[in-house]
Amino acid sequence: xxxxxxxxxxxxxxxxxxxxxxxxxxxxxxxxxxxxxxxxxxxxxxxxxxxxxxxxxxxxxxxxxxxxxxxxxxxxxxxxxxxxxxxxxxxxxxxxxxxxxxxxxxxxxxxxxxxxxxxxxxxxxxxxxxxxxxxxxxxxxxxxxxxxxxxxxxxxxxxxxxxxxxxxxxxxxxxxxxxxxxxxxxxxxxxxxxxxxxxxxxxxxxxxxxxxxxxxxxxxxxxxxxxxxxxxxxxxxxxxxxxxxxxxxxxxxxxxxxxxxxxxxxxxxxxxxxxxxxxxxxxxxxxxxxxxxxxxxxxxxxxxxxxxxxxxxxxxxxxxxxxxxxxxxxxxxxxxxxxxxxxxxxxxxxxxxxxxxxxxxxxxxxxxxxxxxxxxxxxxxxxxxxxxxxxxxxxxxxxxxxxxxxxxxxxxxxxxxxxxxxxxxxxxxxxxxxxxxxxxxxxxxxxxxxxxxxxxxxxxxxxxxxxxxxxxxxxxxxxxxxxxxxxxxxxxxxxxxxxxxxxxxxxxxxxxxxxxxxxxxxxxxxxxxxxxxxxxxxxxxxxxxxxxxxxxxxxxxxxxxxxx
Numbered sequence: 001x002x003x004x005x006x007x008x009x010x011x012x013x014x015x016x017x018x019x020x021x022x023x024x025x026x027x028x029x030x031x032x033x034x035x036x037x038x039x040x041x042x043x044x045x046x047x048x049x050x051x052x053x054x055x056x057x058x059x060x061x062x063x064x065x066x067x068x069x070x071x072x073x074x075x076x077x078x079x080x081x082x083x084x085x086x087x088x089x090x091x092x093x094x095x096x097x098x099x100x101x102x103x104x105x106x107x108x109x110x111x112x113x114x115x116x117x118x119x120x121x122x123x124x125x126x127x128x129x130x131x132x133x134x135x136x137x138x139x140x141x142x143x144x145x146x147x148x149x150x151x152x153x154x155x156x157x158x159x160x161x162x163x164x165x166x167x168x169x170x171x172x173x174x175x176x177x178x179x180x181x182x183x184x185x186x187x188x189x190x191x192x193x194x195x196x197x198x199x200x201x202x203x204x205x206x207x208x209x210x211x212x213x214x215x216x217x218x219x220x221x222x223x224x225x226x227x228x229x230x231x232x233x234x235x236x237x238x239x240x241x242x243x244x245x246x247x248x249x250x251x252x253x254x255x256x257x258x259x260x261x262x263x264x265x266x267x268x269x270x271x272x273x274x275x276x277x278x279x280x281x282x283x284x285x286x287x288x289x290x291x292x293x294x295x296x297x298x299x300x301x302x303x304x305x306x307x308x309x310x311x312x313x314x315x316x317x318x319x320x321x322x323x324x325x326x327x328x329x330x331x332x333x334x335x336x337x338x339x340x341x342x343x344x345x346x347x348x349x350x351x352x353x354x355x356x357x358x359x360x361x362x363x364x365x366x367x368x369x370x371x372x373x374x375x376x377x378x379x380x381x382x383x384x385x386x387x388x389x390x391x392x393x394x395x396x397x398x399x400x401x402x403x404x405x406x407x408x409x410x411x412x413x414x415x416x417x418x419x420x421x422x423x424x425x426x427x428x429x430x431x432x433x434x435x436x437x438x439x440x441x442x443x444x445x446x447x448x449x450x451x452x453x454x455x456x457x458x459x460x461x462x463x464x465x466x467x468x469x470x471x472x473x474x475x476x477x478x479x480x481x482x483x484x485x486x487x488x489x490x491x492x493x494x495x496x497x498x499x500x501x502x503x504x505x506x507x508x509x510x511x512x513x514x515x516x517x518x519x520x521x522x523x524x525x526x527x528x529x530x531x532x533x534x535x536x537x538x539x540x541x542x543x544x545x546x547x548x549x550x551x552x553x554x555x556x557x558x559x560x561x562x563x564x
Contacts, residue, residue: 043315043319044311044312044314044315047314047315047317047318048311048314048315050314050318051313051314051317062452065455065456065457066455069086069152069455072086072149072150072152073085073086076149076154080156082157083156083157083159084147084149084154084155084156084157085154085155086152086153086154086155087146087152087153087154087155087264087454088451088454088455089450089451089452089453089454089455090406090407090408090450090451090454091153091264091406091407091454092152092153092264092454092455092458092461093407093450093451093453093454093461093465094263094264094267094407094450095146095153095262095263095264096461096462096465096502097146097195097262098195099193099194099195099336100193100333100334100335100336100525101333101334101502101503102192102193102194102195102196102500102502103195103262103263103264103500103502104192104195104196104202104260104261104262104263104500105261105263105268105271105497105498105499105500106188106192106258106259106260106261106497106498107258107259107261107271107495107496107497107498108184108188108256108257108258108259108494108495108496108497109256109257109258109259109486109492109494109495110211110213110254110255110256110492110493110494110495111254111255111256111257111486111487111490111491111492111493112253112254112490112491112493113253113254113255113487113489113490113491114255114490115175115207115208115209115210115255116487117168117169117170117175117207117209119487119488120168120205120207120257120487121164121165121168123279123486123487124164124167124168124205125164125168127139127274127278127279128142128143128164130278132402132403132404136404138278138403138404138405139274139278139404139405140157141155141265141266141405142201142203142265142405143157143158143159143162143201144156144157144158144201144265145158145198145199145200145201145202146198146202146262146264147198148458151457151458151459152457152458153264153458158200158201162200162201166200166204167200167201167203167204167205168204168205168207169204169205169206169207170206170207170208170209171187171206171207171208171258172187173209174209175209176209176210177208177209177210178209178210178211178212179208179210179211179212179256180212180213180214180217181211181212181213181214181217182214184208184211184256184258185340185341187258188258188338188340188498189337189338189339189340191260192336192337192338192340192498192523193336193337193338196260196262201265202261202262202264202265203259203260203261203262203265204260205257205258205259205260206257206258206260207255207256207257208255208256208257208258209255210254210255211254211255211256212254213254254493255490259271263407263500264407265405266405266406266407267394267396267406267407267408267409268394268396268409268475268477268497268499268512269290269396269400269408269409269477270400270403270404270405270406270407270408271405271477271497272290272477272478272479272480273290273291273400273403273405274403274405275479275480275484276480277403279484279486280480280484280485280486281484281485281486281487281488281489282485284480284481284482284483284484285480285481285482286478286479286480286481287478287479287480287481287513288398288478290396290398290399290400291399291400291402291403292398292399293399294399295398295399296399305441305444306444308440308441308444309441309444309445309448311441312440312441313441313445316440316441316442316445317445317449319413320412320413320442320446320467320468321467323390323413323469323470324469325389325390325469325470325471325504327384327386327389327471328378328383328384328386329374329378329386329389329471329506329507329528329529330389330469330470330471330504330505330506330528331504331506331527331528332504332527333503333504333527334501334502334503334504334505334506334525334527335525335526335527336525336526337525337526338501338523338524338525338526339523339524339526339529339532339534339535340498340521340522340523340535341521341522341535341536341539342496342519342520342521342522342539343519343520343521343522343539343542343543344543344561344562345494345517345518345519345561345562345563346517346518346519346520346546346560346561346562347516347517347559347560347561347562348362348513348516348517348518349516349559350546350550350555350559350560351365351366351518351546351550353550353553353554353555354549354550354552354553354555356553357552357553357554358424358427358428358431358549358553360427360428360430360431361431361434363434363476364427364430364431364434365427365546365549366476366511366518366520367391367393367414367416367430367434367474367476368416368423368426368427368429368430368431368545368549369423369520369542369545369546369549370472370474370509370520370542371389371391371416371418371426371430371472372418372423372426372541372542372545373537373538373539373540373541373542373544373545374389374418374471374472374507374538375418375419375426376537376541376544376545377529377534377537377538377541380537381531381534385418385419386418386419386471387417387418387419388415388416388417388418388419389415389416389418389470389471389472390413390414390415390416390469390470390471390472391413391414391415391416391470391471391472391473391474392411392412392413392414392468392470392472392473392474392505393411393412393414393437393474393475393476394409394410394411394473394474394475394476394499395409395410395411395412395443396408396409396477397409397410397447407450409447410443410446410447410450411446411468412437412440412442412443412446413437413442413470414433414434414437414474415433416429416430416433416472417429417433423545423548423549423552424549424552427549465502465503466503468503468505469504470504470505471505471506471507471528472505472507472508472509473499473501473505473507473508473509474508474509474510474511475497475499475508475509475510475511476510476511477497477510477511477512477513478513479495479512479513479514479515480514480515481513481515481516482515483514483515484514484515492514492515494514494519495512495514495519496510496512496519496521497510497512497521498510498521498523499523501523501524501525506524506525506527506528506529507522507523507524507525507528507529507538508522508523508524509521509522510523516562517562520539520542522535522538522539522542524538543561546560547560
């Protein structure tokens with residue numbers, strides 16, 4: 001009875017002393033006198049005390065859940081020994097997997113040289129045997145598969161039953177099979193919506209023995225070489241033949257492979273670490289070294305950051321969970337199919353000159369151009385141009401403790417004011433939004449929320465994931481600043497990455513810088529971009545935005561794009 005009386009008194013206190021005054025202050029400062037700092041303070045106070053109100057429920061649910069996990073871990077160890085165990089929270093949080101909402105991320109590597117499948121299989125097999133300084137296998141995760149036990153995500157280790165040939169194989173056909181650039185994107189489209197099978201570890205490397213760039217296919221020399229054995233439709237650039245290519249043609253000089261990776265195994269930065277430390281013949285100079293101690297914040301900044309999370313974190317959580325994202329590109333849950341493509345290779349030096357001229361950042365330049373491409377797509381389709389859309393950028397939490405694969409990233413809402421008229425205005429706005437985001441509690445809060453929510457049962461994880469609403473997914477992974485060689489001297493000429501899009505986020509845009517160039521890759525779902533011309537339009541408009549900004553910075557168009 002005393003507890004009940006205390007609860008009533010506490011709720012009465014919140015209503016009369018907190019919520020009603022804060023609510024009135026918020027309405028007055030937001031709609032009457034237009035005082036954003038006062039409305040912000042009112043939001044912080046109301047959100048903070050709402051979080052306190054829910055603390056008993058949060059602690060009770062956490063205690064029950066952790067107790068259940070503790071008992072389940074004992075049960076799994078007793079029954080399966082060390083073969084099956086519970087997955088960590090951050091890995092579980094990114095394991096949501098269903099048709100048209102798969103959590104696999106994709107990479108396309110294009111190499112100059114002659115493809116040798118056995119050599120590639122042997123290389124990756126040796127990588128999976130590598131040990132760190134403590135004698136632990138670095139890529140042990142890649143011999144595990146994702147399973148569910150009693151409603152929780154778990155790892156199951158395959159041990160000696162693992163077979164590298166089931167994971168590193170031809171995309172289709174044999175060593176003579178040719179794929180054009182467009183055909184590769186069609187193959188990606190076919191597989192993008194489908195989760196990987198649960199009978200083996202959820203990753204694979206699909207080798208393309210002969211890869212042809214569209215620009216090469218258009219060349220007269222290659223066209224003449226192909227004419228002997230196959231007919232080429234110049235409109236579609238599709239090969240209509242048995243894929244036999246004359247020896248000595250330029251198609252012999254390139255091959256490729258697609259990395260299809262379940263996100264629970266590793267994030268994009270971990271994939272970059274694999275390229276740098278194990279896949280490449282030798283280490284390259286990095287654009288950003290995720291292992292460097294220079295990313296470590298001093299103690300006083302860490303204390304300030306966590307104090308900000310405690311005070312302002314509840315407001316950030318409620319604003320994310322209650323966001324009403326309504327525009328012509330955001331709608332129902334994704335249904336498939338997806339459409340994928342990438343831009344031309346953009347010279348990073350040209351972007352740096354824009355950055356210096358506008359006093360912004362390379363990231364802001366790229367993000368504003370991506371936002372501008374969506375704006376221009378809406379204009380071309382005759383759709384209402386959104387004043388502002390929200391994106392979920394992926395943000396790596398640096399430094400990484402080691403090179404082992406992991407998920408050490410988070411996402412936070414980034415507003416993009418794509419309704420602004422000029423590219424320069426959108427660039428300045430993107431720079432301010434990025435600066436505000438990195439100084440907000442959202443990044444640190446969401447990083448820890450991924451761990452806290454990730455240890456809950458699968459159905460509860462899915463409930464919280466459903467609260468995430470945005471129009472765009474943005475991924476920016478800094479790669480090597482120098483060209484890499486793989487498999488004993490084959491030069492990597494191109495790398496593109498595609499992040500998974502899920503739920504109502506129907507447009508995904510990714511950036512991977514490599515050897516002084518960057519590709520912007522795009523993936524869309526039919527619910528957001530139903531026309532087959534939408535993705536080519538986004539790519540075309542992105543490139544136009546880049547050209548306009550570089551022109552204003554005194555950069556010639558010939559200096560913007562690299563030749564393939």
